Amino acid sequence: MTTSKRATQALLSSAAIVSVLAVVTNSATAQGATADQPHPLAGGVYYVAPGGSDSATGTKDAPWASFAHAQAVAQPGDTVYFRGGTYNYTHANASCASQTARVDAVTLNKSGTSGSPIRYWAYPGEKPVLDFSGITDDCRIKGLDVTGSWIHLKGLEISGVPQNNTLNHESWGVWNSGSNNTYERLDIHDIAGPGLFLQDGGGNLVLNTDSHDNYDAKSSSGAGTNADGFGAHIPADNPGNVFRGDRAWNNSDDGFDLISARSSVTIESSWAWSSGYVPGTSTRAGDGNGFKAGGYGGEYVDYGVKHTVRQSVAFNNEAAGFYANHHTVASDFFNNTGYKNHPDFNMLGVSPTGEAIGLGTLRNNIAYGGTLTSNMTGTDSSHNTWDLGTPLSDGQFQSTSTTGWDASRQSDGSLPSLPNLRPATTGDLIDQGTDVGLSYKGDAPDLGAFEVG
Numbered sequence: 001m002t003t004s005k006r007a008t009q010a011l012l013s014s015a016a017i018v019s020v021l022a023v024v025t026n027s028a029t030a031q032g033a034t035a036d037q038p039h040p041l042a043g044g045v046y047y048v049a050p051g052g053s054d055s056a057t058g059t060k061d062a063p064w065a066s067f068a069h070a071q072a073v074a075q076p077g078d079t080v081y082f083r084g085g086t087y088n089y090t091h092a093n094a095s096c097a098s099q100t101a102r103v104d105a106v107t108l109n110k111s112g113t114s115g116s117p118i119r120y121w122a123y124p125g126e127k128p129v130l131d132f133s134g135i136t137d138d139c140r141i142k143g144l145d146v147t148g149s150w151i152h153l154k155g156l157e158i159s160g161v162p163q164n165n166t167l168n169h170e171s172w173g174v175w176n177s178g179s180n181n182t183y184e185r186l187d188i189h190d191i192a193g194p195g196l197f198l199q200d201g202g203g204n205l206v207l208n209t210d211s212h213d214n215y216d217a218k219s220s221s222g223a224g225t226n227a228d229g230f231g232a233h234i235p236a237d238n239p240g241n242v243f244r245g246d247r248a249w250n251n252s253d254d255g256f257d258l259i260s261a262r263s264s265v266t267i268e269s270s271w272a273w274s275s276g277y278v279p280g281t282s283t284r285a286g287d288g289n290g291f292k293a294g295g296y297g298g299e300y301v302d303y304g305v306k307h308t309v310r311q312s313v314a315f316n317n318e319a320a321g322f323y324a325n326h327h328t329v330a331s332d333f334f335n336n337t338g339y340k341n342h343p344d345f346n347m348l349g350v351s352p353t354g355e356a357i358g359l360g361t362l363r364n365n366i367a368y369g370g371t372l373t374s375n376m377t378g379t380d381s382s383h384n385t386w387d388l389g390t391p392l393s394d395g396q397f398q399s400t401s402t403t404g405w406d407a408s409r410q411s412d413g414s415l416p417s418l419p420n421l422r423p424a425t426t427g428d429l430i431d432q433g434t435d436v437g438l439s440y441k442g443d444a445p446d447l448g449a450f451e452v453g
Helices: 005-008 016-027 067-074
Strands: 044-046 079-082 085-088 102-110 118-122 128-131 140-146 151-154 157-159 170-177 181-185 187-189 196-198 205-209 210-212 230-232 242-243 245-249 265-268 271-273 308-310 314-315 332-334 336-342 348-350 357-358 361-363 366-370 380-382
Touching: 005 140, 044 067, 067 102, 067 118, 157 380, 230 242
Parallel strands: 044 079, 079 118, 085 128, 102 140, 118 151, 128 157, 140 170, 151 181, 157 187, 170 196, 181 205, 187 210, 196 230, 205 242, 210 245, 242 265, 245 271, 265 308, 271 314, 308 332, 314 336, 332 361, 336 366, 361 380
Antiparallel strands: 348 357
């Protein structure tokens, strides 16, 4: 919005004049780095903090209080910094029309533009926590409902979205139906349903985000049966959705779930472990797959799409590490590591006549520990440990530890650098793969998720 438009709106009241002058001033100072702006970003820079006031000016020294007010002011290219501390939510922004209706605690329906997203970021070095555990609305709840596009959320902790009756399958931490949104360095946990769910939209990026300890204790389909770490059930004509550098652990259903997706999804450089249990216990709960890459309810459909899962790790999941889930086309599984899953790779597909078949294109994967593979007959499988007859033992890895995977991320938000399940530098996993278009060192790609070379 231009300054002249803001001035026109300000004529509505003298109080608005004061507020808009502050907004204009804030936008003007945002053109270069200042003490009030950690990074030189184009557009206005504003602040929200616990204890702030929505009647304040939105500066660092006079922050606003609410997400809703920040969105009302923010325009494409603007950045809203959330200061550290806890933001408690006790009710949705609309009443429940019925016990099975859906309501939002936070609705983000204002869009940015290409090259000028609206940014809602944690203030550098601080941790803003959006705590939804106090919400008492008696229906399905979305913590953040993102219907707008070109929105960038970064560094927020999102927790505690509840189920307050037993009539619904799940609630959601973050629900997306917009396009070209970025979800970066979010920490989502203790949600009574999926942590982050892509219901619609294309071109969305989920980057360096964690979703863990989600459990739908009151699910109408059975306790624990719908709380995935991440889900993407998007309709047709919505390409370009990517999960990159993400972690899912201790979720009662699956780590990543692409069931019913009618547009291709890519998952890369991501980890999933301890799916299918009540968090923190050995009690079985939901399906328990690390990466559930497809499927349409177990039946053949003629609109199936190919997904890609690459350079990712699944271990200690109650069911499969990598699962085709009755998919109808061959998805790509390249350079992945499955360890102590049941099985590590399950390529169960379905034929046009409804028969169970093996379906998938698999290259450069490692299966070690647990049950190695199932439903491989009919797949396009080569240069994997089970094809090559590679002798596997703990000594082929720098470490086989299943602890430490939830360590702090690196300063840029990328996954921690661990020796866990990385090939030993002189072992039989080095340079044994085939070129699938991913970068590698040496004469050929190494096997598994980590290129050592």
